[in-house]
Amino acid sequence: MRHDESVPPTPRRPKPAAAAALTVLCLGIGLSGCGGESGAQAQPGKGGDPAPSSASASAPASPATPSPASTSPAPSKKPASPAPSTPAAASGPLSGKTVVIDPGHNPDNHLHTSEINRQVDIGTTHKECDTTGTSTNSGYAEARFTLDVSHRLRTLLQAQGAKVVLTYDDDRAFGPCVDERARIGNKAGADAVVSVHADGSAVGNRGFHVILPASVRGGGADTSKIVGPSRDLGTRIAGLFVRATGSAPSNYIGGNTGLDTRKDLGGLNLSTVPKVFIECGNMRDPKDAALLTSAGWRQKAAQGIADGISSYLNG
Template sequence: MATTAGAPTAPANPDDVAVAGRTVFLDPGHSGATDASITRQVPNGRGGTKPCQTSGTAADDGYPEHSLNWDVTNRIRAALSQLGVHTELSRTDDTSVGPCIDARAAAANAARPDAIVSIHADGGPASGRGFHVNYSSPALNDAQSGPAVRLAGAVRDSLAAAGIPESSYLGADGLYGRADLAGLNLAEYPAVLVELGNMRNADDAALLGSPDGRARYAAAVTSGIVTFLRG
């Protein structure tokens, strides 16, 4: 008796297999609401303290950074999830008061992730535009040295390949090693903070403020993360 063979199963994409099951901790910077607690001093990771949180910046038309960060981060999360990457977020909505920066770092470390990526946008001089990717420097542990710098480079390369300009006013070649970002200083796993662009610059704000532009940023950052995970 004749049998009908089922349709052949397409082989798994080896690049997808290489990242499936990995973990990425995503931090949409700032919060949808703030209260007096944001001024509370918390450890900065280098023996000092800094405020728990800040409210973030906004474009001249009022579009707030916290909403931009939330939108782009969730686009990145969706894209990574499609590849089988497990993701965790530092905050669960864009309406409430979110965790302090040290609590976000603790949550990230508790997840034991392969990468930590914090999404932000800058509020720099109106004449300056472009992205920059921050990493902790000087490094405080092995994860912050080679691995974090490689992650920063991978994200930088993907943003540049997408045609997004590198910062004209901070860092060099789209990278910025710095010691003042608590979330990066406290990280025990490879961590970067991406400033997608300058919300005070008209050209950057137009791109950041459009759904198509945010999709472009998210796709580029996702590509950089995946490149790093593939090693």
């Protein structure tokens, strides 16, 4: 917050605002065929193969989810915890690439307030180790949303041959802290890192935005080498997220561009590899919450992020 088995549902055309934003974003990154219908198949060499069914039998099974038509929140019971780091599942356009997925927050952070309130060095200042995240009015936690989308995203990327590492997979009591999240991506030598979130803003504030690292140098932070690549990664994700979901860029952050640059996030400041955050929507707005609690929409969200990552890695 501001702080997998299902095939994507039948495509629908983006809303007018989303379509206009998509045109701007696509022109900015020179993506051919980016203006197609929401959820359309990605072009070879751009979005890769979006169908999760193409994963080999060696890919770990993703947690069972409701049908795409469901709008019920995901169950709060913890799923079985796969290994946080898994090898590439198949040969494909992303073979040899490493992607780190960072599911924002942790469902049990609220049970460990003293630990997550501990201050950590983010290079330019100190901040809390982590936060609890937000939730919908019905109680669907951001941390549950981020894990679900991250699992779907992992399956899509593994189907294209990528090695995927999760910063955590519901396998620890709290955290990781923001500085550790950055170190996991750095240690993996990731070609791209995406931190998955959902916002907690006022009713009427709608849409998604991608957060890019600012130019920061101080203490242990130096983003000079990742600002440019991260902007490319984030811009591609924004454009293809519109196409996959039909959602419009945020109407309250980023001037309707879907992009926001910040220098106060340790997960970005301490990264030495290209990294962005994505706030997929506003959990506190009823209309956005209806999307975020839909399994079908979460599959579309994962597809849009995967397409953006694939487009970036394939150049």
